[in-house]
Amino acid sequence: MPPVRVATVLLTGFEPFGGEAGNPSWDAVRALDGARIAGHRVVARCLPVEFGTSLKVLRAALRELKPALVICVGQAGGRAQLSLERIGINVDDARIADNAGARPIDTAVVEGGPDAYFSTLPIKAMRQALNAAGIPAEISQTAGTYVCNHVLYGLMHALRRQTRVRGGFVHVPYSPAQASGHPGAPSLPVETLVAGLRIAVRCALTTPHDIRVAAGATH
Numbered sequence: 001m002p003p004v005r006v007a008t009v010l011l012t013g014f015e016p017f018g019g020e021a022g023n024p025s026w027d028a029v030r031a032l033d034g035a036r037i038a039g040h041r042v043v044a045r046c047l048p049v050e051f052g053t054s055l056k057v058l059r060a061a062l063r064e065l066k067p068a069l070v071i072c073v074g075q076a077g078g079r080a081q082l083s084l085e086r087i088g089i090n091v092d093d094a095r096i097a098d099n100a101g102a103r104p105i106d107t108a109v110v111e112g113g114p115d116a117y118f119s120t121l122p123i124k125a126m127r128q129a130l131n132a133a134g135i136p137a138e139i140s141q142t143a144g145t146y147v148c149n150h151v152l153y154g155l156m157h158a159l160r161r162q163t164r165v166r167g168g169f170v171h172v173p174y175s176p177a178q179a180s181g182h183p184g185a186p187s188l189p190v191e192t193l194v195a196g197l198r199i200a201v202r203c204a205l206t207t208p209h210d211i212r213v214a215a216g217a218t219h
Contacts, residue, residue: 017049028193074148076171080186088152117156119168
């Protein structure tokens with residue numbers, strides 16, 4: 001009898017960038033690799049901090065895994081909470097070069113694509129669940145214009161015809177080790193990020209699709 005295929009959740013984090021030794025997004029995501037949450041198996045993948053290449057790696061993972069849920073995670077130094085992103089915009093505008101040396105200015109993520117895509121995660125329900133567990137979380141109205149936004153927009157473009165596959169992006173603060181090199185910068189322990197992502201995944205898997213708009217999650 002053939003093995004029963006377990007539905008998959010794809011979590012992605014990023015490699016270090018900007019001179020940092022680590023990236024808490026990947027540290028947190030890889031800690032959940034292989035976990036079972038609400039009957040789904042978590043698969044973690046690390047994305048390069050590179051315009052273009054990051055989306056190639058992401059699209060390859062989507063084709064391979066055919067996940068039921070995709071949450072991409074990135075570092076946002078200076079933020080104090082888990083930031084549940086509402087929208088990705090069709091603009092690449094880099095303040096610093098990516099890890100391949102590219103620094104696009106006012107270019108499109110997808111030529112001819114829509115101006116923006118909304119996350120399809122139930123972000124209001126996720127915030128409520130995180131706050132109830134004592135984990136600081138907020139709704140963010142901007143994912144910036146660097147590689148994180150590039151990945152969010154590219155993800156939602158890839159999922160635009162897959163109405164039953166939820167996707168979106170979560171920004172996380174510095175880890176305490178990183179924050180020590182940025183005096184005054186807020187941080188959260190990686191263990192807190194792991195716990196928060198576990199809650200976020202469970203909430204996204206168990207919140208009915210038909211209440212997403214009513215809950216104000218994407219509009």
